[in-house]
Amino acid sequence: MTIEAQNPRLSAGSLLHQRDGRLTRELLLEPGAHGLGLAPQRLKPDATTSMVCGYCSTGCSLNVHLKDGQAVNLSPTTSYPVNLGMACPKGWEALTVLDAPDRATTPLLRNAAGRLAPVDWPTAMGEFVRRFQSIQRQHGPHSIAFLSTGQMPTEEMAFLGSLAKFGLGMLHGDGNTRQCMASAVVAYKQSFGFDSPPYSYADFEESDVLVFVGANPCLAHPIMWERVMRNRRSPEIVVIDPRATETAMAATQHLALAPKSDQTLFYGLARILIKNGWIDSRFINQSTAGFEQFWEFVQPFDLDRVVAETRLKASQIERLAETIHERGRSSFWWTMGVNQSHQGVRTAQSIINVALLTGNIGRPGTGANSITGQCNAMGSRLFSNTTGLLGGHDFTNAQHREKVAGVLGIDTATIPTENSLAYNEIMEGILRGKIKGLWVICTNPAHSWINQSSARDILDRLDFLVVQDMYHTTETAQRAHLVLPAAGWGEKEGTFINSERRIGVIKKVRKAPGQALADFQIFRLVAEAWGCGKMFSKWTSPAAVFESMKELSRGQPCDFSGVRDYAFLDERGGVQWPYPQEGGDDHPERRLFADGRFFHPDGRARFVFEEPRPMTELPSAQYPLLLLTGRGTASQWHTQTRTSKSAVLRKLYPEKPYVELNPGDAKRLAIVPNRWVTVSSQRGQMRALAVIAPTVAVGTVFIPMHYEATNRLTDAVFDPYSKQPSYKACAVRVSPD
Structure with missing residues (x-):
């Protein structure tokens, strides 16, 4: 039966039809054409327009240069308040990947022979x-x-x-x-009353202390890292991460803790801050709920326990507490190292709790700040x-x-x-x-x-x-x-947040x-x-x-009813929510909670906490190493569906999958550099080139998430509140081929 017979109101002519052997787009050529309503912005054939990049959550603006109505090149927008004229390798190559030979150009239907074949x-x-x-x-x-x-x-x-x-x-x-992002979403909803990252990128430049937890912005969010580099306050940069990442190498303090012990660390940190009186009592009394219960809860997290569970030195933990107390403006930043965990929600909230304790929220250079991914x-x-x-x-x-x-x-x-x-x-x-x-x-x-x-x-x-x-x-x-x-980025219209x-706005600058x-x-x-x-x-x-x-x-914490239209967003360099129709703040960079009021009905943020839970799969005699995964390079993105299409980007990252091992483990396992090894877990195995690096601790290995085979190894364990997968830790063994 044809689609028209199933639904008499629908004719082939109202969809797409063949004419002279070619597909004619009547209904769908352009939004706004043939009665579709609001037309897209019409760009001059030889002009430059700006639009938001379509890779990561940084939201950089790129100038797209047109010739004969088609995008031919791009450059970063100097006046946009996000990237200020900077772009990462992925952004520079954003147009190139649209020309890949494996673009899907026609519908494909699996036929009786089991093959995908073109259909209209x-x-x-x-x-x-x-x-x-x-x-x-x-x-x-x-x-x-x-x-x-x-x-x-x-x-x-x-x-x-x-x-x-x-x-x-x-x-x-x-x-x-x-x-x-699910763990951060749930953490914000429970703690603040709404999914509400409170910060502006200006806070990177205005902090006295920047604490990065399970985050490697140097690779994962390069332009955010450039904003950190613009900080003129001689900030302390603290990285809490099991690996000596590129960001950790640039830090003033690197706390290379045991994997998934972040929650214990922040409970212990809270105990030190409270015990020493290094807290903002006025903010706690006026803007939070549950402090007394939280103080009672963290009492058992003394220095001995925290040292034992995190494998950090007592002096490292005490120094961090002193740094937060002494330096004034502290901001706390986390990404997938926190979120992708069997206890990601409570770990994120352990960070939020420290920000609340010290009143480091709502002011310049502060915040409990989840960095988004996509x-x-x-x-x-x-x-x-x-x-x-x-x-x-x-x-x-x-x-x-x-x-x-x-x-x-x-x-x-x-x-x-x-x-x-x-x-x-x-x-x-x-x-x-x-x-x-x-x-x-x-x-x-x-x-x-x-x-x-x-x-x-x-x-x-x-x-x-x-x-x-x-x-x-x-x-x-x-x-x-x-x-x-x-169609992909650059071939359609809309907005990103x-x-x-x-x-911010994206625009159609070429045909799909x-x-x-x-x-x-x-x-x-x-x-x-x-x-x-x-x-x-x-x-x-x-x-x-x-x-x-x-x-x-309208009427929600994310109210942006005051945004007139796409042109308004273009004129303003994007607009942060909230921006209500009445009383919208026109400052180009704004943070939430400056008034100390949160989104729970009583206006108070909540201290949320829970006893840490052990990892579900610990190293064993058969699988003695712990696998960590994460971003490989600034030139790779997720499953490489797009970045692998750029010859330039491919030259900037290793083509073959690789595994990083500590020199001590490599010696014990008789593994030499640049030789193929097999990495196995209870679920599967993959081959990878061995990279011997002191950046990973003894007993751990690291494989970038981008390679197809990586997730053969990972374990289907989920946070009980966010249902987010725990990609970052599972037991493996590595053996030479």
């Missing part, structure tokens, strides 16, 4: 609807799910989440933000409709559902009254046969999900797997039944190749094909979705 868009949409609706009829409405991303513009995230949950009846959907993970956290209802609302709150329904003009009954399964629970649901169909958008779980062999086996059990991506060669796309070709809550479409346009096709297009009829363009997002944010 009407056929692809017909198969999408037929297969997913058949699964729902046979197994129930919640038997299909989606996995999204922190890489798409916020408007596309909002459209996807609304389409999937309100239109297609998917209760369950999550994003790859679960892999990097370019739009903050947008995902607020608007993807995965972990919460649009605009930072709650699916379980009737008033919130009514507000969202009113803004969108839909029936409240279409909004789920319960939360989705988390990413790991969706994967478990597939394994148990509860979820039969999966729509994966702009992410690559067959590479990135923990315990890779098990993850691939789970994906292969699906009755129908749809992958929507820029490239048809990703490990997940190669397992798909249907591949939908998507960076780590410091700054909303072949029949590839912006994700926004694909979602419109799906809505029409499914028969729920009327529900989203006013979302005629990303700019129209942005108007709805403004209303959804």
